[in-house]
Amino acid sequence: MLRLLRQFPFSIELKRSCTTDLRLLQKNVATALNPSISDVNVSYLVGSCGLSPWAALKAAKKFTLKTTGNADSFLSLLRCHGFTQSQIASIVTSYPTLLNFNPEKIIKPKLEFFLNAGFSATDFTKFISNDPHILNFSLEKMLKPNFQMLKSILGSDREVDIAVRNCSRLLRIRLDKVMLPNMETLRDIGVPPHNIVKLATFHPRSMMKCPAQFNESVNLLKKIGFDTSKPLFTLGINALSVLSPSSWAKKLEFYSSLGWSEKDTLTAFKKYPYCMAYSEEKIKQNMAFFVEKLKFDPSSVAERPVLLSFSFEKRVSPRYKIFCMLSSKGLTKKNMDFRTFLMVPEKKFINQYVTRYANQVPEMLILYKDKLELLECKVDH
Numbered sequence: 001m002l003r004l005l006r007q008f009p010f011s012i013e014l015k016r017s018c019t020t021d022l023r024l025l026q027k028n029v030a031t032a033l034n035p036s037i038s039d040v041n042v043s044y045l046v047g048s049c050g051l052s053p054w055a056a057l058k059a060a061k062k063f064t065l066k067t068t069g070n071a072d073s074f075l076s077l078l079r080c081h082g083f084t085q086s087q088i089a090s091i092v093t094s095y096p097t098l099l100n101f102n103p104e105k106i107i108k109p110k111l112e113f114f115l116n117a118g119f120s121a122t123d124f125t126k127f128i129s130n131d132p133h134i135l136n137f138s139l140e141k142m143l144k145p146n147f148q149m150l151k152s153i154l155g156s157d158r159e160v161d162i163a164v165r166n167c168s169r170l171l172r173i174r175l176d177k178v179m180l181p182n183m184e185t186l187r188d189i190g191v192p193p194h195n196i197v198k199l200a201t202f203h204p205r206s207m208m209k210c211p212a213q214f215n216e217s218v219n220l221l222k223k224i225g226f227d228t229s230k231p232l233f234t235l236g237i238n239a240l241s242v243l244s245p246s247s248w249a250k251k252l253e254f255y256s257s258l259g260w261s262e263k264d265t266l267t268a269f270k271k272y273p274y275c276m277a278y279s280e281e282k283i284k285q286n287m288a289f290f291v292e293k294l295k296f297d298p299s300s301v302a303e304r305p306v307l308l309s310f311s312f313e314k315r316v317s318p319r320y321k322i323f324c325m326l327s328s329k330g331l332t333k334k335n336m337d338f339r340t341f342l343m344v345p346e347k348k349f350i351n352q353y354v355t356r357y358a359n360q361v362p363e364m365l366i367l368y369k370d371k372l373e374l375l376e377c378k379v380d381h
Contacts, residue, residue, distance in 0.1 A: 040065065041056075041059075041060040041063075041064065041065045042056045042057055042060050044065055044068060044071065045059055045060060045092065045096070048068075048071070048072070048075060049075065049088060049089055049092040049099075050085050050086070050088060050089040051089055051092060051093060055089075055093050058093075059092065059093055059096040060096070062096055062097065063096045063097045063099070063100065065099060065100065066100045067100075070099065070100060070101065070102060070103060071099040071100070073103045073104070074098060074099055074101065074103040074107060075088060075099075076103075077103045077104075077107060077108055077111070078091070081111050081115075081124075081125070082121050082124075082125050083125050083128070083129070084125070087125055087126075087128075087129040090129050090132075091128065091129055091132040094132050094133070095132040095133055095135075095136070097136075098132060098135060098136075101135075106135075107135055109139055110134075110135055110139050110143065111124075111128070113139060113143065113144065114127070114128070117147060117157060117160070117161065118157040118158065118160075118161050119161055123161070123165055126165075127164070127165055127168060130168065131168040131169075133172075134168055134171060134172055137171070137172045142171070142172055143171050143172070146170065146171045146172070146173075146175055147160060147164075147171060149175055149176075150163060150164070150170060150171075150175070153180075153183070153197070153200065154197055154200060154201055155197065159197070159201045162201050162202065163200060163201045163202075163204045166201075166202065166203070166204050166205070167204040167205050167208065169208065170204055173208075178207070178208055178209075178210065178211070179200070179204075179207045179208065181211045181214075182207050182209070182211060182214045183196055183200065183207065185211070185214065185215060185218060186199075186218070186228075186234075186237075189218065189222070189228050190228045190229055191228050191229070191233060191234065192229060195231055195233070195234050196234070198231075198234065199234040199237060199238065203234075203238040203241075205241060206237050206238040206240075206241035208241075209241060216245070217236075217237055217240040217241070218237070220240065220248075221233060221236045221237065221240070224266055224269065224270060225266075225270065226270060232270070232271075232273065235273045235274070236269070236273040238273070239269075239273035239274050239276055239277045240273075240276075242277055243276060243277065248276070251265075251276050252265055254280055254283070255268075255283075258283070258284070258287050258291075258298060259287075259291065259298030259299075260298055260299070260302055261299075264298070264299050264302035265302070267302055267303070268301075268302040268303075268305035269305075271303075271304075271305055271306075272305040272306045272308075272309070274309060275305040275306075275308050275309070278308060278309065282308070282312075283308050285312045286307065286308050286310065286312055286316060287301065287308070289312065289316060289317075289320075290307065294338060296339075304339055304343075306343070307339060307342065307343075310342065315342070316342065318367055318368065319338075319341060319342055319349070320338065320342075321367060322353060322354070322361075322364050322367060322368070323338050323341050325361050325363060325364060326353065326357060326361065329360060329361060331357050331360065331361070350368065354368050
């Protein structure tokens with residue numbers, strides 16, 4: 001590297017020139033592009049908060065820095081609580097007004113509350129970085145009451161931590177207007193309490209629909225024939241939470257265009273509700289492979305809709321190549337169906353097929369090199 005630098009000394013001058021240009025850009029970007037915005041804001045956001053000049057200009061449009069004293073204390077408070085520079089930049093980009101808050105009176109008590117509530121240091125910083133607006137809500141009137149209400153519903157701090165990490169909005173909405181009525185609806189139709197708690201813990205967004213829309217989803221599932229006492233009912237609720245009535249109708253039409261009858265689609269949905277939530281591109285790619293390449297009947301895919309969930313590049317395609325390699329050498333069971341081969345869990349698949357027959361079919365090790373290395377890393381740790 002030093003030899004190259006000696007051969008091309010102009011690269012050093014170029015670097016110096018770029019640095020000078022960047023400083024000039026940081027200094028002049030606000031007045032050059034928007035003279036109404038103080039370049040003091042932009043300079044502080046770039047120099048102290050780590051924002052790019054363009055991100056700083058965008059953030060500076062949202063607020064006016066009142067004093068660097070509060071801002072410096074706020075940044076110092078975040079660093080003392082383990083936030084990385086990239087996380088701090090993300091927080092300030094998303095909600096720059098926090099720089100004007102009194103850090104000791106407004107911010108610190110909330111950070112301490114979340115840490116004392118059981119969040120790990122890693123989860124805590126990630127949680128705040130993903131939703132810095134939560135620091136704007138009253139600790140006594142919103143955050144603490146919601147946390148305690150969730151604890152009474154879900155059972156422990158651990159469950160609340162999981163639910164909040166999955167959906168931080170739980171702590172800053174009126175739970176009694178949204179989540180609680182929806183949970184009551186599920187109880188009234190016979191959904192077991194432990195299924196409701198599991199849904200609210202791991203898929204809380206599905207409980208955030210307004211009660212009228214939530215009831216529509218419940219009625220649709222009952223009409224299709226879902227058993228409210230089974231876990232699949234709550235999976236159906238979760239799948240429908242990302243589908244509007246129009247997108248549901250559109251997905252029915254889409255599956256029809258791929259050769260499924262409405263009965264096929266509803267059968268698939270009852271077996272694996274998430275088949276209605278995948279992108280059309282993902283579904284089309286897998287269906288094309290199964291129907292056009294392997295000559296499966298479309299209805300047979302509907303009988304195993306989980307097949308549509310697999311990544312074509314990471315699972316379907318490489319496993320088909322391995323299936324063909326093993327079959328050509330007589331190393332698979334007679335008349336073994338590729339669909340069964342595809343369904344084997346990853347770790348079991350590697351042990352049962354890849355490493356077991358590595359000496360006879362060494363090409364598999366090359367094909368599965370990345371996954372084998374990943375598995376070894378997990379074992380080592």
